[in-house]
Amino acid sequence: MLAPKVGIWFVGAWGGVATTATVGLLALQKGLSGTSGLVTERPEFANLKLIDWQQLVVGGHDIRETTYWASAQELWEKSRVFSPPLLEAIKSDLALFDQNVRQGSLKNAGKTITSLASQPTVEQSAPETAIEAIQRLSADMIEFKARHQLQSVLVVNVASTEPPIDASLRDLSLGQLEAGLAKNSLALPPSCLYAIAAIQAGFAHINFTPSVGTDIPSITEMAERARVLHTGRDGKTGETLMKSVLAPMFAARNLMVQSWVGHNIFGNMDGKVLDDPVNKSNKVRSKDHLLQEILGYKPQTLVSIEYIESMGDWKTAWDHIHFEGFLGTKMMLQFTWQGCDSLLAAPLVLDLVRLVERESRRGKFGLATFLASFFKSPMGSDQPEFAKQFWQLQQWVNDVREG
Numbered sequence: 001m002l003a004p005k006v007g008i009w010f011v012g013a014w015g016g017v018a019t020t021a022t023v024g025l026l027a028l029q030k031g032l033s034g035t036s037g038l039v040t041e042r043p044e045f046a047n048l049k050l051i052d053w054q055q056l057v058v059g060g061h062d063i064r065e066t067t068y069w070a071s072a073q074e075l076w077e078k079s080r081v082f083s084p085p086l087l088e089a090i091k092s093d094l095a096l097f098d099q100n101v102r103q104g105s106l107k108n109a110g111k112t113i114t115s116l117a118s119q120p121t122v123e124q125s126a127p128e129t130a131i132e133a134i135q136r137l138s139a140d141m142i143e144f145k146a147r148h149q150l151q152s153v154l155v156v157n158v159a160s161t162e163p164p165i166d167a168s169l170r171d172l173s174l175g176q177l178e179a180g181l182a183k184n185s186l187a188l189p190p191s192c193l194y195a196i197a198a199i200q201a202g203f204a205h206i207n208f209t210p211s212v213g214t215d216i217p218s219i220t221e222m223a224e225r226a227r228v229l230h231t232g233r234d235g236k237t238g239e240t241l242m243k244s245v246l247a248p249m250f251a252a253r254n255l256m257v258q259s260w261v262g263h264n265i266f267g268n269m270d271g272k273v274l275d276d277p278v279n280k281s282n283k284v285r286s287k288d289h290l291l292q293e294i295l296g297y298k299p300q301t302l303v304s305i306e307y308i309e310s311m312g313d314w315k316t317a318w319d320h321i322h323f324e325g326f327l328g329t330k331m332m333l334q335f336t337w338q339g340c341d342s343l344l345a346a347p348l349v350l351d352l353v354r355l356v357e358r359e360s361r362r363g364k365f366g367l368a369t370f371l372a373s374f375f376k377s378p379m380g381s382d383q384p385e386f387a388k389q390f391w392q393l394q395q396w397v398n399d400v401r402e403g
Helices: 016-029 068-079 084-098 119-125 130-147 167-171 174-183 190-201 217-226 239-252 269-274 277-288 290-295 341-361 369-374 386-402
Strands: 006-011 056-062 101-103 152-157 204-207 229-232 256-266 300-307 314-324 330-340
Touching: 006 016, 006 130, 006 190, 016 056, 016 068, 016 084, 016 341, 056 084, 056 130, 068 084, 101 119, 130 152, 130 174, 130 190, 152 190, 152 341, 174 217, 190 204, 190 217, 190 229, 204 341, 217 229, 229 341, 229 369, 239 256, 239 290, 239 314, 239 330, 239 386, 256 269, 256 290, 269 300, 277 300, 314 341, 330 341, 341 369, 369 386
Parallel strands: 006 056, 006 152, 056 101, 152 204, 204 229, 256 300
Antiparallel strands: 256 314, 314 330
């Protein structure tokens, strides 16, 4: 008997992270890749009955008109990501997944993200109300499940970072949210519309971006009511991962951090979007808040993010930590983190798909807080230290194994 198929529905389907995750998935399915970078391939995850790579099918929404092949070729040409033989081996499979991609939404997306969209998407999004956009997006997800006879679908947001939302949206009750949607009077960004579309379809939702997604109390309540599992927010892949590991060391040794400066440069699509100060502010906050939470006080901090086109998908983060030691002696630590942005993120996305799918299969719903180690701003968690977050994941492994 064939194992049931499960769908991954990417928001930002032809972007760098989704393309890399899709290439990586196909490479795993064909035995063309190792498993380095995949947390769920660690030995302790072996007997949890996680979904097999062969069971996964890819679809999604995007605001641009392109293909997986074109996106993968661009990553190769600009950043030397992947290899030509690998891409040739999966070219026909990528084309099949292209057939599952539908036009996304630009409702309240902001000028920078709208400037990246294809004209048909702009024209389709312009007259839509929020309810119409949600219904269309949800229908696309449901049709994908039906057409491929999928057991379930997981919606994964890996789209570009949106501007921050109006703070008043966080104060809305669920009733007020639903009434505002009906009147088309709320400036909910696309990440929220996709999240609501997933909830209405009954599909689990993973927010790998700094955008708000389900991180509004009324939408969280909506997911609870619909018995839908969700998690996020903002994948933790590089510099912030290092902060969540190093800051507890300073705290444990009672070394007073005076200042922590982080300078980030990269040249991919996300970097281009973050070149807009409005969009950038969402990302900076996500990268900066955990130091005070870990240390218990706020040192002077500076987080800079600069778009350097020639860098392509390669990201460099340089951090300078100035701290006070015994007898008031000033000391410093510097580190440089260099990595390929999409290749750091993609395996974590695939891990999250497996873990959320497994938790959904256990009949769980609401916030999946055991996944905090994957995120910069984990929803439903007040535990910022990476080691303690990873311990939560290990406890979940034990619970699943014993259950």
